[in-house]
Amino acid sequence: MKPVMMLMLLFLVMAAVISCAGSNEGEVLLVLKAAMEDPEGALDGWNESDVNNYCSWNGVGCDGSYTIVSLDLTNMNLSGEISPDISHLQSLVNLSLAVNRFNVAFPGVKVAALRMLNISNNNFTGTVAADALRELSRLEVLDAYNNNFSGPLPVEVAALRKLRHLHLGGSYFTGSIPAAYGNLSSLEYLGLNGNALSGAIPAELGRLGNLRHLYLGHFNVYDGGVPAELGNLSNLVRLDMSDCGLTGRIPAELSNLRSLDSLFLHVNSLEGPITPALGRLVALKSLDLSFNQLTGEIPQSFSNLTSLTLLNLFRNRLHGSIPEAIGDLPSLEVLNLWENNITGSIPERLGRNGKLKVLDLSSDKLTGLIPPYLCAGNNLESLILLDNFFFGPIPQTLGACKSLTRLRMGQNYLNGSIPTGLLNLPKLDLIELQNNYLTGNLMPDDIKVSAKLSQLILSNNMLSGALPRNIGDLSGLQVLFLDGNEFSGSIPPEIGNLKHLGKMDLSNNKFSGQIPEEISRCKILSIVDLSSNELTGSIPSTLIQMHILNYLNMSRNHLTGGIPKDLEQMQSLTAVDLSYNNLSGVVPSGGQFSLFNASSFTGNPDLCGPYLRPCTFQVDSATNSHAKGSISCTVKLVLVIGLLLCSLVFASAAIIKARALKRNSPSRSWKLTAFQRLDFTCENVLECLKEENIIGKGGAGIVYKGSMHSGEEFAVKRLPGIGRGSSNDHGFAAEIQTLGRIRHRHIVRLLGFCSNQEINLLVYEYMPNGSLGELLHGKKGGHLEWATRYKIAIEAAKGLCYLHHDCCPLIVHRDVKSNNILLDSDFEAHVADFGLAKFLQDSGTSECMSSIAGSYGYIAPEYAYTLKVDEKSDVYSFGVVLLELITGRRPVGEFGDGVDIVQWVNKMTESRKEGVVNILDQRLSTVPLHEVMHVFSVAMVCVEEQSVERPTMREVVQMLTDPPKVKTCENSVPASEEEEAKESDGAGNPRDLLST
Known part of the structure; x- marks a missing residue:
């Protein structure tokens, strides 16, 4: 019995020890919890009453002896601190704090047994504690990706000889890469991309013989080029050194990387020829050398890259022909060679592998015929051959390429007819064949056409024949450009079936007959150009039904009758050309017609009225055409009085200007104009105009940071002075007039300005958090939480609403963009930069500008082609800002091929809910889907192509502040x-x- 009793006693002692140890580790977890902020209650289950069952707590993992070996707090929206008491978890193997909001530096942890440390995607600041790194002698994985670390890279990492995975990318580390990192002999993964590193890339990295992944690019700007020693990394699979300022030539030693499957050196300043030695990288699948300054020819040795699927060499200075062997690569899917000086023809066998998906050879100097086998496997999606010297017919095989989505072959010398079946391809969205020598009919009358096609651009060819009636079956068509051809016959009434058509240009053809009244059924048409044809009959009065028509051109035809008086009721109409017809009667003078000039109606001898000769006949009110009789002398009297008034106005203006010039005699002294009580003088403002104080540069001027005697900070925008004889005030007068009278919480506050004849200095409140654009599109965009983004959207909308509805006169900003929404210390939004602002005298009217102003990607469509601006132009721009908040993407430059964010979003969100998930900023951790859906809906109505369909800013504020509840x-x-x-x-x- 004694042995049995001894065993029982030993068991009880061991249980007590385990219980005691367990209690201690459970208490450590409670200490950790106390130091954290947990807004979503992810750690609610960690409580003192259940401290002995900590192994069942959320995120905690134990081994068989009830010892914590894993702590996984990933994606719990935690913030606050990580208590140093974590070092008491001596057996910890896996610690993951990824995708949280911790906002302090990682503590000086001393965990000897730690094998994995993952602190990625947080908001830690400062540098990694050196003591902690030295103690983690067993560390195998250190992933600190996407934080706010600053200062130099921690050299202490080099002491962790068991480290296999080191990722310190996506922070603000500066300085050079420590050469000691070359001592990490066990390292398989090294990621330093996305920092602010400089200096030369150390050759010592070539000693990392086990390295498989090396990421050094993006935001870093190194001195020099690619170290030849990297060619010693015999196990390297992926090398990414893109967008990091590399210069010099591509070293031939890289050809020793026989295991490499991805080589990315794009967006640098590499020069010289492409070394033929790269042809020895037989395992290579992706090669991107685009956007450099490479010269010479494409190496013939590339024929050995039989595993290659992607070859990007665009935007270089390459010349010579495309090697015929490129067409024989069995796995090639993407070939982009555009914007070089490549000559010769397309390899005849290109596409025969049946895998080609994307081919872009635009803006080169290629010639010859287009090969017939580009879509041999029905995988070709995008074929872009713009701006070359191709001749001959378009291959008929493209008419059967069911995978094709984009076909762009304009600006060539193509002839022959359009392939049969091309307009019936099920996925084809865009056809561009403009500026060629195509002949024949558009398509047979009996062919079935696709409802998917949205843009058909065939301008400036030699196409002829009648426009087939089945054109009305292209139900998805949005753009129809057939101008500059030889089409004849009447315009078929089926054109009215194109319910989604927004732009139509049939000018410079031989169309005859009357304009079909059915055209008015195209309710969203904004551009109609029927000029330079042989059209007869009258202008359809039903055009009044096209409520969003902006541009109407029917000039140089044979139209008769009067101009329907009802057209003056079309408020959306901003440009009209009815010149050189046989129209008669009186030109309407009300509504938008009061804004047009004589050039819109010249060449019609029987027209009279505004801008033209006085009417000498009576008018038939039913047709607005002339009838025999005499006209009253009222018109003559009005003209005489008008001329007299104009003379008086000019004389008064000249007197006022002369007096102003006399008052403003030459003086270079500084003058301070204050809009509130200020604690500084012009001298204080001038003191801050130093290079080290620059916080921003824009198209109009430079912005500096300064401070008052009290310590309060301010910002100074330096603009050129108007001076004598200057016609451009660089937005100074507009900004002063606007900001000087505005008092609103969400409009940036102008404190005053200093000026002389040479320089103007605007002084306004300082915004510590910079602009919304900087936060969204810099490296830390993911740290702008959804709640903050939503708040910023509402506040910016309120600022614009004030400008549009509560100012007198109303103000149109004209340059609404994320960079002009500034954020104070509490991330409260303030609309800024009124250098382009314009006053509107009456609500609902528009003003015509002399040129386009604003920022590319934000400009409303009607503003771009009519130069007319009103409040709805700002609404469109604000809708683009909302899409930036949702997607985290810039308005342009991220979608390729001239696509902006509005076009991209439309394409990605055909199914609204699933589509929003596809475009959502992936750097956000968790977001309320119903809120995102609501903001997305508001954004899409703001960016409607037709301005009349957009809401007012008052309605936008109402929609944003009153989101629908989840049903x-x-x-x-x-x-x-x-x-x-x-x-x-x-x-x-x-x-x-x-x-x-």
């Missing part, structure tokens, strides 16, 4: 308690969260 299904019966819990979660409270 419940009161009559449904949950199948289980679990489903009932889910329904309840998604009903009243905002827990409809989307994880990304």
Whole structure:
């Protein structure tokens, strides 16, 4: 019995020890929890009453002896601090704090047994504690990606000889890469991309013989080029050194990387020829050398790259021909060689592998015929051959390429007819064949056409024949440009079936007959150009039904009758040309017609009225045409009085200007104009105009940071002075007039300005958090939480609403963009930069500008082609800002091939809910899906192509501040308690969260 009793006693002692140890580790977890902020209650289960069962707590993992070996707090929206007491978890193997909001430096942890440390995607600041790094002698994985670390890279990392995975990218580390990192002999993954590193890339990295992945690019700007020693990394699979300022030549030693499958050196300043030695990288699948300054020819040795799927060499200075062997690469899917000086022809066998998806050879000097086998495997999606010297017919095989989505072959010398079946391809969205020598008919009358096609651009060819009636079956068509051809016959009434048509140009053809009244059924047409044809009959009075028509050109035809007086009621009409017809009667003088000039109606001898000769006949009110009789002398009297008034106005203006010049005698002294009580003088402002104080540069001037005697900070925008004889005030007068009278919480506050004849200095409140654009599109965009983004959207909308509805006169900003929305210390939004602002005298009217002003990607469509601006132009720009907040993407430059964010979003969101998930900023951790859907809906109505369909800013504010609540299904019966819990979660409270 004694042995049995001894065993029982030993068991009780061991249980007590385990219980004691367990209690200690459970208490450590409670200490950790106390130092954290947990807004979503992810750690609610960590409580003192259950401290002995900590192994069942959320995120905690234990081994068989009840010892914590894993702590996974990933994606819990935690913030605050990580208590140094974590060092008491001596057996910890896996620690993951990824995708949270911790906002302090990682503590000086001393965990000898730690094998994995993942602190990625947080908001830590400062540098990694050196003591902690020295103690983690068993560390195998250190992932600190996407933080706010600053200062030099920690050299202490080099002491961690067991380290296999080191990722310190996506922070603000500066200085050079420590050469000691070359001592990490076990390293398989090294990521230093996305920092602010400089200096030369150390040759010592070539000693990392086990390295498989090396990422050094993006935002870093190194001195020199690619070290030849990297060719010693025999196990390297992926090398990414893109966008990091590299110069010099591509070293031939890289050809020793026989395991390499991806080589990315794009967006640098590499020069010289492409070394033929790269042809020895037989395992290579992706090669991107685009956007450099490479010269010479494409190496013939590339024929050995039989595994290659992607070859990007665009935007270089390459010449010579495309090697015929490129066409034989068995796995090639993407070939982009555009914007070089490449000559010769396309390899005849290109596409025969059946895998080619993208081919872009635009803006080169290629010639010859287009090969017939580019779509041999029905995988070709995008074929872009713009701006070359191709001749001959378009291959008929393209008419059967069912995978094709984009076909762009304009600016060539192509002849022959359009391939049969091309307009019936099920996925084809865009056809551009303009500026060629194509002949024949558009398509047979009996062919079935695709409802998918949205843009058909065939301008400036030699196409002829009648426009077939089945053109009305292209139900998805948005742009139809057939101008500059030889089409004849009447315009078919089926054109009215194109319900989505927004732009139509049939000018410079031989169309005859009357303009079909059915054209007015195209309700969203904004541009109609029927000029330079042989059209007869009258102008359809039904045009009044086209409520958003902006541009109407029917000039140089044979139209007769009067101009329908009802057209003056079309408020959207901003440009009209009816010149050189046989129109008669009186030109309407009301509404938008009061803005047009004589050039819109010249060449019609029987027209009279405004801008033209006085009417000498009576007018038939029914047709607005002339009838025999005499006209009253009223018109003559009005003209005489008008001329007299103009003379008086000019004389008065000259006197006022002379007096002003006399008052403003030459003086270079500084003058301070204050809009409130100020604690500084012009001398204080001038003191801050130093290079080290620059915080921003724009198209109009430089912005500096300064401070008052009290310590309060301010910003100074330096603009050129108007001076004598200057016609351009660089936006100074507009900004002063605007900001000087505005007092609103969400409009940047102008404190005063200093000026002389040479320089103007605007002084306004300082915004510590910079602009919304900098935060969204810099490296830290992911740290701008959804709640903050939503708040900024509402506040910026309120600022614009004030400008549009509460100022007198109303103000149109004209340059609404994320960079002009500034954020104070509490991330409160303030609309700024009124250098382009314009006053509108009456609500609902527009003003015509002399040129386009604003920022590319934000400009409303009607502003771009009519130069007419009103409040709805700002609404469009604000809608683009909302899309930036949702997607985290810039308005242009990220979607390729001239596509902006509005076009990209439209393409990606055909199914609204799933589509929004596709475009959502992936750097966001969790967001309330119903809120995102609501903001997305507001954004899309703001960017409607037709201005009349956009809401006012007052309506935008109302929509944003009153989002719809998540609806419940009161009559449904949950199948289980679990489903009932889910329904309840998604009903009243905002827990409809989307994880990304």
